[in-house]
Amino acid sequence: MTQNFIRLKNVGVRFTGNMNSDGLIGWLARKRSGEPASGAYAVEALKDVTIAIEQGERVGLIGLNGAGKSTLLKVMAGIYMPTSGIAETEGHVCPMFEFATGFEMHQSGRDNIRIRGLLLGMTPDEIEAKLPEIEDFTELGEFLAYPVRTYSAGMFIRLAFAVSTSINPEILLIDEVMGAGDIRFAEKAKRRMFEFMEQGKILVFSSHNFDLLKSFCARTIWLEKGRIIMDGETEKVIAKYRSSQK
Amino acid sequence: MKHSYSSADESRLLRDVIRSLLLHRVWFFIGMQDVKRRYRRSFIGPLWILLNLGVYVGAIGFVYGVMFGQDLKAFLPYLMLGFVTWGLISASMVDAGTVFISAEGYIKQFSYPKQIYILRAIVSSSMNFAMGLAAVAVLQIVLGTFEFTGWLLAIPGIVLLYMALLGQTTIFSYLGVAFRDLPHALAGVLQVVFYLTPIVFPISVLKSHNLEFVYLINPIYHLIDVVRHPILTASLAPLSSYGFVFGYVLIVYCIAWYVASRLDKKVVFLL
Numbered sequence: 001m002t003q004n005f006i007r008l009k010n011v012g013v014r015f016t017g018n019m020n021s022d023g024l025i026g027w028l029a030r031k032r033s034g035e036p037a038s039g040a041y042a043v044e045a046l047k048d049v050t051i052a053i054e055q056g057e058r059v060g061l062i063g064l065n066g067a068g069k070s071t072l073l074k075v076m077a078g079i080y081m082p083t084s085g086i087a088e089t090e091g092h093v094c095p096m097f098e099f100a101t102g103f104e105m106h107q108s109g110r111d112n113i114r115i116r117g118l119l120l121g122m123t124p125d126e127i128e129a130k131l132p133e134i135e136d137f138t139e140l141g142e143f144l145a146y147p148v149r150t151y152s153a154g155m156f157i158r159l160a161f162a163v164s165t166s167i168n169p170e171i172l173l174i175d176e177v178m179g180a181g182d183i184r185f186a187e188k189a190k191r192r193m194f195e196f197m198e199q200g201k202i203l204v205f206s207s208h209n210f211d212l213l214k215s216f217c218a219r220t221i222w223l224e225k226g227r228i229i230m231d232g233e234t235e236k237v238i239a240k241y242r243s244s245q246k
Numbered sequence: 247m248k249h250s251y252s253s254a255d256e257s258r259l260l261r262d263v264i265r266s267l268l269l270h271r272v273w274f275f276i277g278m279q280d281v282k283r284r285y286r287r288s289f290i291g292p293l294w295i296l297l298n299l300g301v302y303v304g305a306i307g308f309v310y311g312v313m314f315g316q317d318l319k320a321f322l323p324y325l326m327l328g329f330v331t332w333g334l335i336s337a338s339m340v341d342a343g344t345v346f347i348s349a350e351g352y353i354k355q356f357s358y359p360k361q362i363y364i365l366r367a368i369v370s371s372s373m374n375f376a377m378g379l380a381a382v383a384v385l386q387i388v389l390g391t392f393e394f395t396g397w398l399l400a401i402p403g404i405v406l407l408y409m410a411l412l413g414q415t416t417i418f419s420y421l422g423v424a425f426r427d428l429p430h431a432l433a434g435v436l437q438v439v440f441y442l443t444p445i446v447f448p449i450s451v452l453k454s455h456n457l458e459f460v461y462l463i464n465p466i467y468h469l470i471d472v473v474r475h476p477i478l479t480a481s482l483a484p485l486s487s488y489g490f491v492f493g494y495v496l497i498v499y500c501i502a503w504y505v506a507s508r509l510d511k512k513v514v515f516l517l
Contacts, residue, residue: 015515078249078357081511087251093357102351106283115279118272119356147286 004091004170004201006053006076011085013046013071013226045071047226048085053202060213060234061206062241063223069206072223073097073173076204091170091201092121098175099160100153109144109151109159110135116163130166137162137192139185154185161189165196172200176207210238259507262359273362277369284370295377299326303385310446319389321448323382324478328445330378331407331470336436337371338414343422343429345415350517360513364415368408382477396480403472403483406491410469413498420509423516443467465494 017040046068053059061069074080075087077095102119103112113134117127135144138158148156174197197203197216207213213220213234220234222241230237251258266273285291303326311321342364346353349363386392422428443466444452452460461467468490475483482488509516 017515074354075251078251079354079514081251081514083511089249093249095355095357097355098351102355104279104283106286107279111279111282115276118275119352119358124271124275 003055007088008049008051009086011049011082011087014083015043045226055201058203058217060217060220067223068226070175073175077173093171094169096164096174099157103148105149106147109148112148113163120167134162134166165192169200171202174205259510263361266359266361269362273365277366280370281373295374296381299381323386327382327474328470331473332445334375338411339418340429340433342415342418345419346423346513364419393480396477399476399482400473407469409495413502416502417505420505423513
């Protein structure tokens with residue numbers, strides 16, 4: 001049995017872009033003149049991040065909005081490529097980042113469950129076997145036969161949440177997804193989420209909820225402006241983080 | 247399942263491509279869902295493809311057939327087959343531009359390599375193609391010109407055609423993200439190419455005016471002909487056409503590789 005791990009070495013992520021997206025013509029003009037475009041920007045979302053997470057670890061991420069937590073998780077998931085350094089993962093990655101996007105609007109809830117299941121790495125047989133249980137958990141009943149464009153925001157979350165938590169994760173990456181849906185569903189989701197988080201061989205999640213971090217993670221990483229400020233015992237990191245915010 | 251991503255890793259793209267091909271269950275399923283969606287809530291569903299094709303071939307076929315003094319029995323299948331193949335080729339350029347854009351929600355939250363969305367697009371355009379080919383076969387049977395050997399001999403051509411499609415779709419799906427005006431520009435250009443390619447008129451028209459070069463240098467003509475010629479005549483297309491297409495595929499793959507290696511990492515940031 002192979003050991004799962006996530007290892008980042010000197011990882012940097014730099015977004016570049018242009019406010020005045022000028023398309024092909026502008027690109028040609030810039031190529032000719034050699035000048036950078038007006039409105040060009042570059043954001044260093046992560047700078048020189050080195051982390052090693054081994055099998056069995058549960059790691060929390062804290063930091064202000066825009067500190068780079070989501071970017072870091074997306075690098076670990078292989079969605080963002082590092083623009084410098086190396087990122088390596090061993091194990092099946094299950095990302096839980098967004099519950100409000102990635103739907104086929106004109107297809108039924110049931111078909112969307114199938115698509116999401118496949119994209120999360122389930123086989124068609126697994127999906128069909130788990131379908132009744134997933135459907136049950138969403139509590140969407142007859143709505144599952146309707147196109148999802150008729151769904152409310154909360155219903156999207158129920159659907160996506162039910163699918164994502166029905167897989168067997170090896171590396172589980174979670175970005176701030178607690179408190180999904182209405183009160184009743186949120187309670188239920190929380191229980192299921194906790195069970196699910198227990199299953200992952202590696203868990204990395206970002207949260208602003210200190211109690212949650214303390215109860216799940218022995219280790220916490222504090223990010224600020226794309227850099228690691230502190231990486232260590234959750235209690236200590238949170239204490240430092242708190243005092244810095246006053 | 248180990249994944250390594252580094253800022254300077256040349257083999258990652260190749261690994262992603264291979265991994266994508268192996269994920270056939272995923273892209274095939276999503277592609278088929280796209281087909282299903284296109285005709286959801288329509289009364290006759292995918293039969294629309296056949297109906298539109300029938301109207302098109304009926305109207306254009308009779309007028310152009312008479313205009314160019316063609317034998318309708320040969321001209322109607324020629325027209326239909328050319329048109330169906332053209333549809334597939336043009337989808338691999340124009341529709342390809344939105345491949346990544348329409349998969350944005352997936353690309354940003356799931357970790358599968360994004361090439362699966364290219365393959366998904368080919369699946370859904372292939373369904374139209376398959377329906378069209380079936381219609382051609384039916385037409386041939388009705389006209390009494392159906393030859394099974396011809397269909398068998400078309401297989402190498404279809405394989406070459408798909409190799410080209412894979413490359414073309416790749417190029418235009420990446421470029422479509424970086425240059426959003428591309429699909430619009432391409433739609434215009436392709437309209438011109440359509441009228442210059444022997445689809446609605448036979449090559450004899452160009453030949454009789456000493457305009458052979460118009461189709462001889464046109465890769466799309468050769469792409470169509472390696473499929474169309476065998477099916478219509480029950481013999482292989484001229485060897486030069488296969489050679490031309492093969493060379494074209496190589497060039498397209500070189501371009502596709504260059505474009506993909508430049509843009510692959512950037513796609514997610516450009517969406």
